[in-house]
Amino acid sequence: MKGIVFTEFLEMVESIYGLETVDSLLENCDLPSGGAYTSVGTYDFNEMVSLIAELSTVKEISQENLLYSFGHHLFVGLVEAHPDVVSSYRTPLGLLNSIEDHIHIHVKKLYPDAELPQFKVLSKTDNSLEMIYSSSRGLYALAHGLIVRTFEHFEKIVKVDYKLMNENGTEVKFAIVQHG
Known part of the structure; x- marks a missing residue:
């Protein structure tokens, strides 16, 4: 890590x-x-x-609450370390939709040995995104905190629901809806 x-x-x-x-x-x-x-x-x-x-x-x-809080905190640190990555997006949904195709490619260039989770987008509209988080580490609560903080960064209101696809949280379906 x-x-x-x-x-x-x-x-x-x-x-x-x-x-x-x-x-x-x-x-x-x-x-x-x-x-x-x-x-x-x-x-x-x-x-x-x-x-x-x-x-x-x-x-x-709970460890879940700690990881959520940490995801929230980590977003700020990542933006400070790599401001150009986030500044190229105008919307939080645009940023989240580009995790695999842009952000993780950028991260891999900087840290070739980084083990990153995968985010598979299932559907996207102007105000919603549904995706599957996959990681052997099961840090979905950290991802949840990062997602919520992304919307706060863009000064948008969001509702995030998630469903564990397995017991250990290595595969989780996120349903994200932006309001306002």
């Missing part, structure tokens, strides 16, 4: 819970990297699993 995901996660934890919580997470999790992350590095996905599980336990927040 790319280091920017780890650095953004720890930044979110610090901004919400403080530096002591970050230090506690890094101390209490068995992290082969030692918790020393750089945005351009690549780290074991299981380290993120450990960090999320520990934070969930300590703060008594």
